[in-house]
Amino acid sequence: MNDSNVTECPASPALKLKKRSRDPVLTQRLAFAFLFVSTLLIIVPVGLIIVIIVQKGLPGITWQFLSDIPRQGMRSGGIFPAILGTIYLVSGAIVFALPIGLLSAVYLSEYARGNFLTRLIKLAIVNLAGVPSVVYGLFGLALFVTFFKFGASILSGALTLGIMILPIIITASLEALESVPHSFREASRSLGASRWQTIRYVVLPNAISGIITGTILGLGRAAGETAPILFTVAAFYLPQLPGSIFDQVMALPYHLYVISTQVPNVDEKIRYGTALVLLAMVLFMNLAAVVIRCRFRKKKKW
């Protein structure tokens, strides 16, 4: 069809050239199909992971499995200490990382001038994000467990996870703060508001959804990591609940590793059940982030 169009036109040299080259519409269709298939391929692994884990894990999910301590060397019983441990660790990480992350994001976005120190801090954040998680584990071992003598404990593990998610929180908060239009700050300042009043009444209320979203995504990451808690908190087998923040706990990702590779003859139901619980927790957090973002977006007034 396209060819006939071209031949109807008076034959200029440019058009002759065009005719010899490939049909642009066809090229575009091919490229489009290729890009679409590539995008579609993302769904396949996600779908497979979820299907396999749900299929194999769901039969193992009972009230007893969720609420009981592990028994018979983790070959039966439940995973409640590990669930609780992960919740403790994640909460501890957030208590530590959110204030520091938020405050430094506010400083970088609202107060800092673009000087050497600021560039240094931003570089440090980028580097912090690029450190492999096992290195965080070793760092936590050296600093919190050994140097500060917190021992292998909830405190050490939560602090280690907190440092790991700091760059996520800072980056997300910075983005949220910087997405508040500059003109709002100017209008506020022109009415005699101080820098802090402007942040408190205008900038933060409009950035809060992005900050919360980023924080929850960071939490999801913290909940699923094994390496940082390996040396700092996680107990191999501890069929009891922690009494204080200086106790060790079990945690879901490490427990999963242990029952999958270190303990022979663990029922498949227990292994996949544990994986399902962990996956559900992380998915739930991500879902919460999405919901919060939608809520605030509706409320947004500009």
Place this chain on the structure above:
Amino acid sequence: MVEFLIKDLNIWFGQIHAMKNVNMEIGSKQILSVIGPANSGKTTFLRMLNRLNELNDNFRMTGEVLFGGRDIVEMDPETVRKKIGMVFALPLPLPMSIFDNVAYGVKVSGVRNRKLQAAAVEKALKQAYLWDEVKDRLDTSAFKLSGGQQQRLCIARTLAVEPRVILFDEPCSGLDPISTAKVEEAMLVLKKDYTIILVTNNVKQAARVGDRTAFFLSSELVEMDGTDKIFTAPRDKRTDDYIRGKFG
């Protein structure tokens, strides 16, 4: 009475010399129109008066700006901005309710009492001729208002702080002729109690409302005189060319 006395003012943003040797005397309770082509330094001049230029990291200035006899650089910037309010080119309500927008300046200056805030809000909205249009929906978002209403809301917000001077930075550039007329009407009433400095790209508007007119070109003040004088017998040929629309 003299409101502003400006001596040898020079402003730089980084390497850019944005204001060159400006000397000026601005009287109180009158409207000064500031005209000039784009990039002539009008807005820089305006933002210098309430120290908004300082929000820019590269800003540097020399010379003196006396406000009511006091050097503004030695005053507290928040105090300066409360005394010298500003209305921006585009209506710029804050993302909050109509009431909270107008009460904002009052609130940040420390008035916590809701009744006092409400009284200030009502007074300011009446002064900006907006009260009748919004009194039944003070709790709705300011973004629900039309452009002209938003701009009058911004005027009300500025008035609520009870300034002595109001700076208008091309306040009608985004408005239709009827909204423009309403804003101009408000300015003419306000000049009884306030000193008004109006930066405008609309030469006719400058002629309509200004008691005096200043013409800026290439970061310099070319001339400043009574509006009638500027528009009938300007001293400088460049002024004449500009108001006749030969360039700019």
